[in-house]
Amino acid sequence: MDHLTFRQEYMQLPLVTRAYTTACVITTILVQLDIVSPFQLYFNPILIFRHYQLWRLLTTFLFFGPIGFTFLFNMIFTYRYCRMLEEGSFRGRTADFVLMMMFGGTCMLICAMFCSLLFLGQAFTIMLVYVWARRNPFVRMNFFGLLNFQAPYLPWVLLGFSVLLGNSILVDLVGIAVGHVYYFLEDVFPARSGGIRILKTPQFLVQLFEPRNEDPAYNPRPEERPGGFLWGEAAQRRPEQQQEEEGQQQ
Structure with a gap:
């Protein structure tokens, strides 16, 4: 039963998220x-362009360390x-x-050629966080129960935490810049x-990832849901929840 439940949860993940996170986990296990x-x-430009080891253009985003x-x-x-x-x-x-x-990955690869960056997975993560944070500017965040701030500051908080762990600040800065x-x-x-909108999606991508028809009555979960972790979660409850709890107490 647990196996079936895990499989069902796994298959319910969005396509791109499922593919990317699975590739990262498999790469690390290997x-x-x-x-x-x-x-x-x-990432090594010499091996890529002279020895045609093209897979490095992708694997540099898949390995986050042991x-x-x-x-x-x-x-x-x-x-x-x-x-999200x-x-x-x-x-x-x-x-x-x-x-x-693809746009973010390409920009990071260009930066890596000039900054001598070897692995870009962390920069890619920071880019995702940055875009989400800028599109949800009023969400209140809580980091490890120590800091309360609004979502746009989250990438910078992660950068500071990364420095405390002894990681290179350059990787996070590249992710923030590209984001x-x-x-x-x-x-x-x-x-x-x-x-004008400069980044126009090519038609072949639209045809390849054409979404299936969905129930118009389906109510998607809000993008800013906290997810249940103590780091980077929303710090404020919804007003309806607060009113409901106050009514129960009375």
Whole structure:
């Protein structure tokens, strides 16, 4: 029964979130079992363009380090904010979501060539967090029960936490910068006078990820749901819940 329940929950995950997080977990397990070496995965322009090891363009986003606290921390944030974006502002627009990931990944690879970055999974996660945070500016967050702040500050809080763990600040800064570029091109510039939408989803992506017809009466979960973790969760309850609790107490 537990196996069936896990399988059902797994298959209910949005397509892109399920594919990306599964690839990350499988890659980490293969490295942990010494089936694959991290030296076969990291971003290396010379090996890519001279020796045609093209898989490195993808695997640099899939490896977050050996299984441990840092890996689990990054995977939780990757899963949560990738899913909240796909089920929230990108709901019914899977092709647009894939375009965002392709655009962000391409920008990060360009940055990696000049900044000598080897693995970009953490930067990719920060980009997802940044886009979600900018699209949910009024959500109150709570980080480990210590800090209360609004969602747009979450990427910077994660950057500070990453520094405390001894990680490179450059990786997080690249993720924040790429996330901001995407947010500006997609949400800010088109809304300005004379602005246009520059990032147009190619038709082949639309045909490939065409969403199935859905029940119009279906009420999707709000994008800013906290998810039940102590870090990065919403700190305020909904007003209806507060009124209901006050009525029960009276």
